[in-house]
Amino acid sequence: MTLSEELATDDQRTPQPGDGPRGRSGWRHRLARLDVKASPYLYIAPFFVVFAVVGLFPLLYTGYISLFRWELGSDNPTFIGLQNYVELFADNQFYRTLTNTFSIFLLSSGPQIVIAVLLAALLNSRLRTPTGWRVGVLLPYAASLVAIGIIFANLFGPKYGLVNSVFQFFGLDRIDWQANRFASHIAIAVMVNWRWTGYNALIILAAMKAIPKELYEAARVDGASAVRQFRSVTLPLLRPTLVFVIITSTIGGLQIFTEPKLFDAMPGSNNGGSTNQFQTVTLYMYQTAFESQHFGYASAIAWVLFLVILVVASVNFLLTRRIASTGGPS
Amino acid sequence: MLRALLTCVSAVALVAAAGCGSSSGGTDQANTANGPVELTVATFTEFGYEDLLKEYEQAHSNIKITQRKTGQGGPYHQEFLTKLAAGSGLADVQALEEGHLSDFLDKSAKFNDLNQIGPQGLQDRWLKWKYDAGKSKDGKLIGYGTDIGPLAMCYRTDMFAAAGLPTDPAGVKSLFATWDSYFAAGDQFTKATGKAWFDSSAQVFNAMINQLDTGYLNTDDTLAIESNPGIKKSWDQVTSAATHGQSAKLTAFSPEWNSGFKQGAFATKTCPSWMLGVVKEQAGPENAGKWAVTDAFPNGGGNWGGSYLTVPTQSKHPKEAAELAAWLTAPEQQLKAFKKTGNFPSQVKAMESPELLATTNDYFGATKIGELFAAQAKKVTKAQYKGPKDGQIQENVTSPALSAVEQGKSPSDGWQQVVDGAKKLVR
Numbered sequence: 001m002t003l004s005e006e007l008a009t010d011d012q013r014t015p016q017p018g019d020g021p022r023g024r025s026g027w028r029h030r031l032a033r034l035d036v037k038a039s040p041y042l043y044i045a046p047f048f049v050v051f052a053v054v055g056l057f058p059l060l061y062t063g064y065i066s067l068f069r070w071e072l073g074s075d076n077p078t079f080i081g082l083q084n085y086v087e088l089f090a091d092n093q094f095y096r097t098l099t100n101t102f103s104i105f106l107l108s109s110g111p112q113i114v115i116a117v118l119l120a121a122l123l124n125s126r127l128r129t130p131t132g133w134r135v136g137v138l139l140p141y142a143a144s145l146v147a148i149g150i151i152f153a154n155l156f157g158p159k160y161g162l163v164n165s166v167f168q169f170f171g172l173d174r175i176d177w178q179a180n181r182f183a184s185h186i187a188i189a190v191m192v193n194w195r196w197t198g199y200n201a202l203i204i205l206a207a208m209k210a211i212p213k214e215l216y217e218a219a220r221v222d223g224a225s226a227v228r229q230f231r232s233v234t235l236p237l238l239r240p241t242l243v244f245v246i247i248t249s250t251i252g253g254l255q256i257f258t259e260p261k262l263f264d265a266m267p268g269s270n271n272g273g274s275t276n277q278f279q280t281v282t283l284y285m286y287q288t289a290f291e292s293q294h295f296g297y298a299s300a301i302a303w304v305l306f307l308v309i310l311v312v313a314s315v316n317f318l319l320t321r322r323i324a325s326t327g328g329p330s
Numbered sequence: 331m332l333r334a335l336l337t338c339v340s341a342v343a344l345v346a347a348a349g350c351g352s353s354s355g356g357t358d359q360a361n362t363a364n365g366p367v368e369l370t371v372a373t374f375t376e377f378g379y380e381d382l383l384k385e386y387e388q389a390h391s392n393i394k395i396t397q398r399k400t401g402q403g404g405p406y407h408q409e410f411l412t413k414l415a416a417g418s419g420l421a422d423v424q425a426l427e428e429g430h431l432s433d434f435l436d437k438s439a440k441f442n443d444l445n446q447i448g449p450q451g452l453q454d455r456w457l458k459w460k461y462d463a464g465k466s467k468d469g470k471l472i473g474y475g476t477d478i479g480p481l482a483m484c485y486r487t488d489m490f491a492a493a494g495l496p497t498d499p500a501g502v503k504s505l506f507a508t509w510d511s512y513f514a515a516g517d518q519f520t521k522a523t524g525k526a527w528f529d530s531s532a533q534v535f536n537a538m539i540n541q542l543d544t545g546y547l548n549t550d551d552t553l554a555i556e557s558n559p560g561i562k563k564s565w566d567q568v569t570s571a572a573t574h575g576q577s578a579k580l581t582a583f584s585p586e587w588n589s590g591f592k593q594g595a596f597a598t599k600t601c602p603s604w605m606l607g608v609v610k611e612q613a614g615p616e617n618a619g620k621w622a623v624t625d626a627f628p629n630g631g632g633n634w635g636g637s638y639l640t641v642p643t644q645s646k647h648p649k650e651a652a653e654l655a656a657w658l659t660a661p662e663q664q665l666k667a668f669k670k671t672g673n674f675p676s677q678v679k680a681m682e683s684p685e686l687l688a689t690t691n692d693y694f695g696a697t698k699i700g701e702l703f704a705a706q707a708k709k710v711t712k713a714q715y716k717g718p719k720d721g722q723i724q725e726n727v728t729s730p731a732l733s734a735v736e737q738g739k740s741p742s743d744g745w746q747q748v749v750d751g752a753k754k755l756v757r
Contacts, residue, residue, distance in 0.1 A: 179738065275747065
């Protein structure tokens with residue numbers, strides 16, 4: 001029996017139980033339909049299963065813990081409802097760390113994306129050994145984060161650091177990179193930028209390579225200068241990539257942890273400086289959970305940070321859409 | 331995605347390993363009589379136990395020992411605390427450092443009482459204060475003492491000479507008699523040379539606090555910061571010295587602090603026994619012969635550092651583990667560990683051994699450091715009560731606040747930072 005015959009007979013008569021070969025073929029048919037309908041879901045299921053286990057469950061469980069006064073290792077946590085959140089919104093250190101986080105984020109992500117776009121434009125021009133340059137740009141990304149942290153903390157040492165020695169050589173004032181709040185943010189942002197700019201530049205470069213040559217030719221025929229071409233052709237067409245780069249750097253920037261932790265002069269400290277002048281929210285959260293052992297409170301911090309990131313990411317998304325489209329050829 | 335997947339895989343592997351571990355533990359327990367007992371010993375930095383553990387295995391054919399070593403103390407104790415809370419994953423014998431002790435004594439229910447499961451009649455083995463400090467409030471002995479860090483004073487003889495101060499041990503005795511005389515000498519020194527007297531306020535303050543009867547918490551675990559006048563007095567003394575230029579303002583163990591040793595940025599250093607190695611390494615050969623160490627320490631003696639061996643209740647072989655811990659902390663074994671690593675033993679017998687007493691240190695002008703630190707250890711009269719989170723108050727509240735004062739905050743604002751920070755931590 002061929003498949004077409006099978007389908008034809010199926011259409012004529014619904015199979016009865018105990019119908020012999022007919023029944024089996026109907027079952028096979030349903031299996032085939034199930035295959036078409038369900039298989040795609042099965043194929044993508046591993047991601048969602050893994051996400052549910054390592055993403056969604058911790059997310060929800062953290063929310064649950066945040067409703068308790070929960071000491072690490074304590075056998076009987078007490079339910080306190082939203083008390084942790086009430087305390088959090090009156091916690092000066094939380095606002096201080098939130099301000100630090102935004103300050104470091106703006107000081108890093110802003111210059112980083114601008115430089116990355118310019119760097120990508122340079123790499124996109126006719127260079128000798130283009131692969132060499134591209135690999136060179138990516139090199140800082142390949143270096144160990146901890147090594148970078150230790151080296152930069154040394155460079156920015158207030159008394160014996162290289163940066164201050166150079167400043168002094170040029171007759172500038174020495175800066176206490178640890179004590180001064182803004183200076184410490186700049187130092188940390190430099191560390192972040194050094195690592196991530198090349199990575200972002202390569203992503204943007206890939207997008208630039210995908211822009212059709214004809215558009216530039218047409219622009220040149222219209223008499224557009226190189227700058228004008230960049231503004232009116234390159235930037236608008238980079239929009240989707242820029243949205244991606246900005247959102248990932250927002251998520252990364254608001255969770256910044258290792259750099260401020262390693263920047264602290266006290267080894268292993270989570271304090272973020274003597275008066276928490278460069279403690280970020282994630283660092284504060286980590287300290288609250290694993291040093292102070294206030295798990296419930298740390299979970300509340302985690303949830304508020306999650307919401308903050310969601311809000312900032314969507315604001316960024318809307319902004320980049322607007323900016324990129326207003327500069328477009330429309 | 332790949333990262334998430336890898337995390338998941340490794341998590342599964344961990345669970346599987348833990349599963350295997352517990353099941354094999356179960357069979358071990360059933361076959362103690364015939365099968366070998368597998369013990370794990372977890373330590374951080376260097377305890378000098380490698381050869382000793384082999385020696386123990388040779389003497390006990392039914393025991394197999396695995397040592398888990400961690401480089402740094404900080405992450406080690408964090409993991410220790412997390413696994414203690416989780417109820418699984420710890421070694422049978424876990425080393426525990428004195429600075430973290432307060433966080434663990436609080437959870438004594440999760441440790442075996444070594445006086446019950448271990449060999450009897452050991453309490454006279456250690457200096458009394460060392461033994462007492464390993465006991466929880468309800469009288470359980472949770473750890474056998476390994477080593478200690480008796481405090482002495484290190485000083486730069488060349489810088490002392492430049493400031494017109496005496497340089498020989500007999501001469502500096504009066505400078506280091508009390509904290510008042512110490513800071514007075516500091517004033518004289520900074521006026522004469524314009525250089526700093528000590529490395530960092532916190533390094534002096536911690537030593538002063540350690541000499542009080544109780545730490546940052548009273549014996550009923552309420553905060554002592556505002557009620558204990560000793561703490562405020564020490565704060566005032568140190569911050570006043572710092573505002574007079576006596577502090578080199580270098581955070582201890584930071585790269586800048588290391589450079590400070592090379593540059594000769596300060597003239598004195600509170601020096602527990604293990605600090606001699608640090609001074610030698612950081613000051614380097616170019617400063618050889620300039621540093622001296624003396625047994626005169628302001629207000630007598632003190633202790634900073636040293637460890638204990640504990641047996642958590644999650645151990646499947648608590649009795650065997652306690653026996654091993656008792657053997658490792660016997661005077662003979664700790665003396666061997668001392669020769670290997672320089673960790674100063676806490677056992678009375680070890681401290682009386684001629685070998686230890688004859689030990690000298692060439693970097694510090696061939697001083698008989700064995701004799702010196704044994705004398706300093708005996709000057710400590712009793713164990714200080716350290717309530718829960720005492721260590722964290724020192725690390726995350728007072729030390730940063732002292733550094734803030736060094737960076738320009740007023741001492742009174744800094745004190746407020748201490749009071750607020752401690753209240754937030756202990757709640």
